[in-house]
Amino acid sequence: MSKLSDFEITRRNLLIGSATTTASLALPKFSFAQEKNTGQASSVTTIPNSAMTEVGFTVNGEARKLTADNRLTLLDALRESLQLSGTKKGCDHGQCGACTVMVNGRRINSCLSLAVMHEGDEITTIEGLGTPEGLDPMQVAFIEHDGYQCGYCTPGQICSAKATLEEIRAGIPSHVTEDITGEIQITSAEIRERMSGNLCRCGAYANILDAIEHVAEDKA
Amino acid sequence: MRFDSPAEQNVSDRMKVLGQPLRRIDGPLKTTGMAPYAYERHGVAKDQLVGYPLGSAIAKGRIVSMDINEAQASPGVVGIVTTLEMERLPKVDWNVAYLFGGREIQHYHQAIAVVVANSFEEARAAAALIRVEYEEDQDATYDLAAVRQERLSDDVEPIDNIGDFESAYASAEVTLDATYTTPGQCHAQMEPHATIAQWDGDHLTLWTSNQMIEWSRQALATTFDLPAENFRLDSPYIGGGFGVKLFLRADAVMAALAARKVGRAVKLALPRPMSANNTTHRGLTIQRIRIGASQEGKITAIGHDNATNTLPGGDGENGARATRRFYAGENRLLINRALEIHLPESNAMRAPGETAGLMALEIAMDEMAEKLGMDPVEFRIINDTQVDPSHPERQFSERHFIECLQRGAEVFNWASRNKAPGSRREGAWLIGHGVAGAYRDAPAETSGARVSVRPDGSIRVETDMTDIGTGSYTIIAQTAAEMMGVSLEVVNVDLGDSRHPVSAGSGGQWGAASSTAGVYAACLALRKKIAERLAVDPEALEFSEGYVRYNDQQTALSELASAGSITAEDSIEFGDFRSEEYQLATFGAHFVEVAVHATTGEIRVRRMLAVCDAGRILNPMTARSQVIGAMTMGVGAALMESLAVDTRHGFFVNHDLAGYEVPVHADIPAQQVIFLEGEDPYSTPLKAKGVGELGICGVSAAVANAVYNATGARVRDYPITLDKFLDRLPEIA
Numbered sequence: 001m002s003k004l005s006d007f008e009i010t011r012r013n014l015l016i017g018s019a020t021t022t023a024s025l026a027l028p029k030f031s032f033a034q035e036k037n038t039g040q041a042s043s044v045t046t047i048p049n050s051a052m053t054e055v056g057f058t059v060n061g062e063a064r065k066l067t068a069d070n071r072l073t074l075l076d077a078l079r080e081s082l083q084l085s086g087t088k089k090g091c092d093h094g095q096c097g098a099c100t101v102m103v104n105g106r107r108i109n110s111c112l113s114l115a116v117m118h119e120g121d122e123i124t125t126i127e128g129l130g131t132p133e134g135l136d137p138m139q140v141a142f143i144e145h146d147g148y149q150c151g152y153c154t155p156g157q158i159c160s161a162k163a164t165l166e167e168i169r170a171g172i173p174s175h176v177t178e179d180i181t182g183e184i185q186i187t188s189a190e191i192r193e194r195m196s197g198n199l200c201r202c203g204a205y206a207n208i209l210d211a212i213e214h215v216a217e218d219k220a
Numbered sequence: 221m222r223f224d225s226p227a228e229q230n231v232s233d234r235m236k237v238l239g240q241p242l243r244r245i246d247g248p249l250k251t252t253g254m255a256p257y258a259y260e261r262h263g264v265a266k267d268q269l270v271g272y273p274l275g276s277a278i279a280k281g282r283i284v285s286m287d288i289n290e291a292q293a294s295p296g297v298v299g300i301v302t303t304l305e306m307e308r309l310p311k312v313d314w315n316v317a318y319l320f321g322g323r324e325i326q327h328y329h330q331a332i333a334v335v336v337a338n339s340f341e342e343a344r345a346a347a348a349l350i351r352v353e354y355e356e357d358q359d360a361t362y363d364l365a366a367v368r369q370e371r372l373s374d375d376v377e378p379i380d381n382i383g384d385f386e387s388a389y390a391s392a393e394v395t396l397d398a399t400y401t402t403p404g405q406c407h408a409q410m411e412p413h414a415t416i417a418q419w420d421g422d423h424l425t426l427w428t429s430n431q432m433i434e435w436s437r438q439a440l441a442t443t444f445d446l447p448a449e450n451f452r453l454d455s456p457y458i459g460g461g462f463g464v465k466l467f468l469r470a471d472a473v474m475a476a477l478a479a480r481k482v483g484r485a486v487k488l489a490l491p492r493p494m495s496a497n498n499t500t501h502r503g504l505t506i507q508r509i510r511i512g513a514s515q516e517g518k519i520t521a522i523g524h525d526n527a528t529n530t531l532p533g534g535d536g537e538n539g540a541r542a543t544r545r546f547y548a549g550e551n552r553l554l555i556n557r558a559l560e561i562h563l564p565e566s567n568a569m570r571a572p573g574e575t576a577g578l579m580a581l582e583i584a585m586d587e588m589a590e591k592l593g594m595d596p597v598e599f600r601i602i603n604d605t606q607v608d609p610s611h612p613e614r615q616f617s618e619r620h621f622i623e624c625l626q627r628g629a630e631v632f633n634w635a636s637r638n639k640a641p642g643s644r645r646e647g648a649w650l651i652g653h654g655v656a657g658a659y660r661d662a663p664a665e666t667s668g669a670r671v672s673v674r675p676d677g678s679i680r681v682e683t684d685m686t687d688i689g690t691g692s693y694t695i696i697a698q699t700a701a702e703m704m705g706v707s708l709e710v711v712n713v714d715l716g717d718s719r720h721p722v723s724a725g726s727g728g729q730w731g732a733a734s735s736t737a738g739v740y741a742a743c744l745a746l747r748k749k750i751a752e753r754l755a756v757d758p759e760a761l762e763f764s765e766g767y768v769r770y771n772d773q774q775t776a777l778s779e780l781a782s783a784g785s786i787t788a789e790d791s792i793e794f795g796d797f798r799s800e801e802y803q804l805a806t807f808g809a810h811f812v813e814v815a816v817h818a819t820t821g822e823i824r825v826r827r828m829l830a831v832c833d834a835g836r837i838l839n840p841m842t843a844r845s846q847v848i849g850a851m852t853m854g855v856g857a858a859l860m861e862s863l864a865v866d867t868r869h870g871f872f873v874n875h876d877l878a879g880y881e882v883p884v885h886a887d888i889p890a891q892q893v894i895f896l897e898g899e900d901p902y903s904t905p906l907k908a909k910g911v912g913e914l915g916i917c918g919v920s921a922a923v924a925n926a927v928y929n930a931t932g933a934r935v936r937d938y939p940i941t942l943d944k945f946l947d948r949l950p951e952i953a
Contacts, residue, residue, distance in 0.1 A: 071341040080340065085260035086253015088459070090410045090622040091492040095877035098410055125253070130246035143247035146845045150689030151250030152459025153412040158251060196884040199877060201410050201460050202689045203852025204845060 018208075057121045059084065060128030068115040074108075075099045077115035078125060086126035086155045090199070097198035100156035100163075101125050106165035120207045125157035129162070137218065138162050141211035149202030157198045159213045164194040165219070221741045225793035231763075233741060237708055238906070239627030240515075241841035243376035245708065246457075246693045255457045258429040258490045264454075265425075268416060269298055269336050271478045271488035273342035273470065274350055275329030275498055278559070279870030282323040287351040291335055292757060294349055296342030299482040302350075302472070303332040309473065312439045314466070316534035319443070319473045319563040325354070326531060327564040327872035329497035331470040338477045356513040358819070360562040360711065362870035364504050365401075367465035367559050368527040376555050379540055380610045381696070382550035392512025396588045400580035400936045402539070404529075404863035404872065405502040406495075406570050406880045411459020413499065414489035424479075425452045428472050429633030431736070432725035433684040433718050439468035455716035458726075461688040462853075463568035464499050466727050496564070496875035501863055502687040503528040503537035503566030505659070507580040517592050517602045519549035524581065529561035536566045541573030542917070543581055544658040545803060548605035553727035562870050570853065571913035574660050579857065579938060582656035582921030587934070590651040595636060596655050596925070597625050597809075603802065608803040616867035617802040617902035620833040621657065624809035626813045627653070627894060628831040632811040642932030649815035649824075650950070652930025656922035658808030662900075662909035663730045663937045664798065668721030668791030671700060671746045675776030675785065677766055678710040681742075685723035685735040686716045689849075690912055692726065692735060698839060699906070701735045704744035706777065707761030721789055729910030737792040737904035745788035750780060757769075802902050805832040806914040810851070810922035816930040818952055821942030823927055825855055829892045830919075835909035847915035848891045854919025856883045859880035860938050871886055 056065040059082060066081050075092070077086045078101070087110060090098030094112040101110045102124040130136035138158050141147070148154040168190055173180040176193045184190065191212050192205075200208065232238060249255040262268070269518035278285075288300050290399030308322030317326045333350055337343035361367050390396060424444070430436050433453050439447040458465060471490050479486040490498060505528045510519035524543040527579075537679040539640040542556040569575070569676065589596035601622050608614040629635070630836050638644035644651040671684040681700050687693045697711040719740075724734030744876075750768060751758035754775070762769040780786065800806060816822070830847050837843045860881040863872040874880045899907035920938065928934045933948035 058615070069339060069341045072339075076340060077424060079260065083262050084253075085256070085262070088253075088257075088411070089259070089489070090459075091877045092410070093878065095492070096410065126251075127253055130252055132252050132254060135248065135251065138628055139248075139251040142251050143243050146244065146841050148244075148247075148250055148689075148889060149691075149849055150410065150458060150460040151246070151255055152257060154250050155253040190884040192888075196886045199882060199884060201408050201411065201462070201882060202845075203849030203883070203888070205852060205883070205885045206848050206891045207845060208691075209885070 001172045054115045055116050055119050057118045059123045060125060070114065070116055072115045073111050074113040074118055075110040078110065083129050084125055088152055088155060090153065092180050097160060098153045098156040100159040102159060102163060102196060104198065107160055109181055126159060129158065141214045145202070145211040145214065147208040147211040148204050153198060153200045157200065157208055160195055161208070162199045164191055164212065165216055167194060177183050221744065221790055222793050222795055224797060225738065227905045227907055230697070230905055231703055231820045232906045234547070234702055237698045238838055239836065240696060240839065242694060242708060242839060244691060244694045245697050246712065246840065248689065252637045252765050253739050256426055257411055257457045258455065259383045259487055260417065261416055261427045264427050265359060265416060265418040268485045268487050269334050269338060269482060270340045271334045271475055271486045272330050272340065272341045272347045273465065273488065273494065274333040274347045275494050276325045276332050277352065278325055278356045278640045279328040279362065281325050281354055283325065284353040284355050286333065289942055291346040291349040291728050291924060294342065294727055295336060296337040296339055297943060298338065299336045300479045301334050301480065301481050309443045312442050314435060314439065315468065316531045316567060319468065319470045324499040325843055327493050327497065327562065329564070331474055334474040334478045334488065334749045336482050341395045341527050341746070343492065345436040358669035361872055362561060363867040364506060364527065364529050364561055366385065367548050367561060368506050369558065371559060377821065378553055378555050380544055380552050380554040382610060385521050385551045385553035387522050388551035389510055389512040389523060392520050392542060393515045394591050396511045396584060396591060398509055398584060398585060398587060398936060400507045402505045402576040402579050402938045404504045404566070404861055404865065407462040408466055408877060408880060408882050409460030409462055412490045412492055412495055412607045413469050413471040413474040416485060416487040416501065417472070417479040418485040419480050422446055423450045426455050426472055426476065429458045430455045431458065431686050431688055431727055432467070433686065433891065433926055434725065435466070436468040437718050443468065444474060449719065453718045453869045455686055458686055458688040461726065462570045465574065466568055468479060469499055469666060493503060496863065498878065500565045500567035501872070502569035502572065502576065503530060505537050505539045505576045507539045509580055509584040510933060511588050513588060513592065515693035517594050519603045521551040522547065522549040523553045526577065527557040527559055528565050528566065530558045530562055534558065534566060537576045538573040539577035539580060542577045544610050546657065546803065547603040547606055548609055548769055549603070552609065554933050564872065571849065571916050572702045574917045578656070578658065578918045579920045582918050583924050583936065586925040591670050593618050601625055612896065614801065614803050614944040615740065617804050618898060619807060620896055620898065623805040623896055624807055624831040624833050627896070628809040628811050628829055630636050630844055631894065632829045634811065638929055640813050641852040641929050645818065648793055648818055650818050651814065651932040652810045652814050652907060652923030652926045652928065654922045654929055655920035656810050656925060658810060658914055658918035659804050660729055660914040662733070662804040662806050663728055664734045664737065664794045664904055665724035665730050666791060666793045667721065668789065669739045670721050670743040670787060670789040671739065671742040672785045672787040673781045674776045675778060675781045677776060678712055679704050679706055680712045680714065682714045682720040683723045683735060683738060684716060684718055685731065686718045686726045688726045689848060690726060690731060691839060692731060694842055695732055695736055695838040696739050699739045700743060701878065703740060706766050724761055724807065727847055729913035732838060732910050733904045734907045736906050736908065740905050741790040741792040742788055743789040746786065749786055749788045753780065775942055794936060798902060804900065804909065806832065806909050806911065808832045808918065810918050812922040812926045814923065814926040816927060818949065821946045821949060823859055823873035823940065823942065825887065825889050830895065830915065830916060832911055833898065834895045834911045834914055835903050836907040837895045838906065838908050840895060843895065843911050844893045846912040847893045850889055850908060850912065850915025852883050852888050852917050852950045854916045855887060855923060857938065858920035858923035858940055860939050
């Protein structure tokens with residue numbers, strides 16, 4: 001079943017906004033939260049404010065199900081519904097990268113993605129990479145190189161850092177790749193370019209670069 | 221304890237743990253997402269509801285009416301608090317603008333309502349349904365340049381008026397008269413302001429993100445008209461501040477009001493697009509600088525006339541601040557015109573005053589050196605002063621500015637710099653080099669701590685000091701480890717809780733020096749207590765490797781505390797000698813190389829060096845991070861950061877992280893930091909001073925001077941974007 005067709009059906013249903021759900025195995029199910037005092041609302045709203053959808057995905061290898069407000073972002077599904085608050089909300093508008101997580105092996109800004117779009121997806125968050133007692137090598141490198149200060153952008157930086165190295169190794173070119181036909185070299189310019197969606201206002205960039213290069217060299 | 225005379229040799233001088241480049245003790249929590257920031261503390265209060273704020277859509281005027289019926293009826297809404305329900309809430313003087321209450325609007329995005337709902341989505345949707353009718357003041361002014369022009373003839377009390385500036389300037393052999401502008405800047409800290417509030421009767425707990433716990437506790441007492449003891453704040457992790465979290469802000473007030481109204485815990489974060497206009501910014505400046513010097517390069521007259529925006533009662537960004545103390549010159553006229561402009565609140569941002577001031581002054585110094593035909597490093601060296609120029613009877617306790625310049629010039633290979641502006645080309649790029657000086661005061665504030673030896677031999681430190689990314693956790697742990705003779709691993713540090721002793725907090729570059737001195741004082745008190753218990757003279761005790769050694773005996777700390785923790789508390793207070801007899805400050809020199817594209821004008825920073833003179837460095841690793849971070853912010857200020865003012869409607873247009881550009885990874889090159897060896901016994905018992913604000917001072921001017929050196933086109937209006945010099949690039953051969 002293609003992801004695209006799933007999405008289209010889901011979207012159509014969202015727009016219909018009907019409580020009578022079309023039965024389908026793969027489709028999320030709608031329900032409406034009880035509305036309070038609806039008599040007062042003069043009602044300009046054509047789409048119900050509180051349409052809820054059941055959605056299931058795996059987070060860090062664990063199957064999770066939730067009944068999500070259709071407006072719930074993947075970010076808030078993680079931070080609020082599942083209380084996995086390692087993923088950070090810096091802007092909620094896809095501008096800072098603090099909410100970076102991996103979905104099916106690719107990094108995304110989880111604030112720009114609705115939870116209900118992730119039926120069946122595999123999501124990895126900072127909590128899935130390591131724990132204080134069992135750190136991922138990238139987490140160790142960030143600590144050793146002081147690749148953070150306030151720590152708020154750090155989970156997003158670490159998720160992006162791991163993805164950056166994987167993207168380079170997978171041969172995905174960037175704006176600064178000189179030869180897009182050959183093997184892409186892990187250079188500081190490649191890393192800086194690919195990490196530029198993750199803001200760090202404390203300005204730990206030089207140390208973050210050192211941490212990523214350290215991990216890249218260890219794996220080489 | 222009181223610090224009434226310069227520090228002598230003491231326990232902290234062992235430097236076994238202090239002074240070492242140790243990794244942050246909070247690193248494992250931060251890198252795994254386990255460090256709890258304000259909005260995430262699901263466990264602290266049951267059944268938390270979510271608040272969503274509404275900001276004013278006008279900059280100045282009053283609210284005529286608010287219609288909340290539709291919002292009230294929106295799904296999931298539990299309650300709404302509007303500003304019309306109450307008189308304007310009182311504020312303390314630290315805040316310039318009022319935070320909530322009443323009809324009057326002082327600035328755009330002033331908080332005017334908070335909607336409480338079961339979920340964020342419901343609260344946000346409902347907040348958008350509130351209808352507000354405003355009456356806008358037609359006489360409001362939002363244009364600093366226009367107001368300055370109108371009021372240039374105002375009689376302003378100078379900050380310094382020493383000698384006879386006008387005559388000395390008029391008769392100087394070489395003169396410079398230039399005007400520089402710096403835009404409003406946004407702290408743009410990564411974690412938005414956020415608070416969870418819960419009332420228990422008339423007692424309020426706030427889990428929040430705040431740099432200055434005690435200031436905010438006092439502010440809450442004023443705002444809610446209750447004793448300060450009724451308030452508890454807890455702020456163990458703070459996702460950046462840079463000054464924007466120094467004071468009580470609307471997130472905390474709205475969460476508290478909302479929680480009181482609905483009778484449950486409420487959490488609220490300021491949405492990013494509301495942050496720039498609702499909170500504070502570094503004020504805009506227009507700075508006229510006049511320098512007169514002899515042919516030999518001795519400054520004889522220095523004038524700095526700064527104009528900046530503020531709401532009534534504030535100082536704005538005082539650009540003339542650093543000029544008071546940085547360079548010699550017998551005739552001085554320094555003015556700060558804090559002009560009432562109805563933009564949002566201008567207030568402290570990292571090195572307030574010095575940052576914008578040195579952005580201008582250090583270009584002026586470069587221009588003056590060029591007029592004199594001198595190396596700008598040499599020109600600065602000639603005009604160094606070892607006494608406070610505005611109070612020549614006061615010496616600087618330690619001042620090694622000349623060494624910063626000389627060491628930097630050597631390491632950066634300044635001698636082989638491009639000497640004639642616009643003359644060095646590497647392929648498509650013009651290469652330029654710039655230097656600038658850095659100056660920042662080194663204040664210290666009263667700071668307390670509580671230290672315990674626990675039955676397992678570990679040490680616990682409690683203080684309301686905060687760590688905003690500065691490394692407070694680590695340097696406080698290092699101080700306790702040094703003083704109590706234990707390894708860093710067994711020191712447990714608890715910060716940011718108002719139940720702990722009051723500290724200096726994080727601000728003004730005083731945090732590191734003051735808070736570690738407070739921990740030093742508490743550790744001395746603990747050592748004394750242990751000595752009493754052992755009936756030994758405290759001077760005879762030696763603490764090392766988890767043992768107390770005395771008279772050929774030794775006792776493990778765990779044994780001493782086996783019957784229960786031993787706890788002591790003390791605070792350090794700084795005597796007047798520190799500020800009256802001496803001027804304490806930190807110094808630095810920044811060197812920058814840039815490449816400017818010869819046809820497009822694109823600017824790339826290629827390398828940066830900072831040399832810092834800041835007394836004893838408590839942890840070279842975290843101190844270096846402070847400085848590289850500040851250098852990064854300085855690159856932003858030089859090349860991209862600017863709050864765009866809508867002078868018709870009075871707000872910052874680019875009020876999010878897409879519109880307000882800050883440096884990203886790709887903008888930042890290799891950065892080198894050198895700390896001069898040294899200690900300042902006049903500063904604290906640990907002989908330390910701060911570096912976090914020094915690091916940003918002068919950086920932007922070094923970048924600006926490098927761009928000039930590359931292109932030959934001088935830009936005096938920050939940020940230096942290519943549209944400001946593209947038509948002045950050298951002819952392409």
